[in-house]
Structure formats: structure tokens, C-alpha cells
Amino acid sequence: MTLSEQLAEIGAQxxxxxxxxxxxxxxxxxxxxxxxxxxxxxxxxxAPWAVLGVEESxxxxxxxxxxxxxxxxxxPDNRDTGSSEKFQQLLTARTAxxxxxxxxx
Numbered sequence: 001m002t003l004s005e006q007l008a009e010i011g012a013q014x015x016x017x018x019x020x021x022x023x024x025x026x027x028x029x030x031x032x033x034x035x036x037x038x039x040x041x042x043x044x045x046x047a048p049w050a051v052l053g054v055e056e057s058x059x060x061x062x063x064x065x066x067x068x069x070x071x072x073x074x075x076p077d078n079r080d081t082g083s084s085e086k087f088q089q090l091l092t093a094r095t096a097x098x099x100x101x102x103x104x105x
Contacts, residue, residue, distance in 0.1 A: 035069060048100075051093035060098060067094045 001009075038053035049056045052066040067090060072078070074086040 035073070038066065038070060046089075048093035048096040051089055052097060054097070058097065063094060063097045 047056075049058060052058075052063060052070065054062050054066045058066075070090050071087065073081050074083050074090060076082045076084040076087055
């Protein structure tokens, strides 16, 4: 393979990587948008499902996923957005929702 062929192949690989980076950036923006929507739902009510941003009939998996997302954001060790009060509210809501979900079985 000649040097010019190698350079052309590398150029094609770079373009493919740039497309993949753009795709990941779009996905990241979508996830940030979804996180903001969950946070706004959580602020609107003290009901456990609203605090977690899930439906009242959410499964244990949905409850766990919502809790993980929000707990990363509001964990007291998070310097930017941490809140021990909000984190405690999330824990309480998660416990209430999981006990309700296990009672539905």
C-alpha cells in the first residue's frame, strides 16, 4: 500500500470517527434534556413517584434507573449540584416506591 493510499484510508477513518463523535454529542444532548425533564417533575410535587419522575405504577427497574440518575446529580458529594436535603428526599421516595412495587406482586 502506498503512502497516499494509507493517508486516504486514515482520512476515511477520521471522518467515520467524527461522525461517531457527532452522534454521541446528539445522544448526550438528548440525555441532558431528559434529565432536566425528570428534575422539573421532581420539583413539582412531594409524591414519591413525582420526586423520582416516574409513573405511579413504575416497575422496580424504572424506579431504580430514575433514582440512579437523580442521585448522581443530587448526591451531597457532588460539588456542583449536590444537596443533602434533595438526596434524602430521593431516598425516601425510592423506599416508598419500592415497598409499594413489592406489594403489587
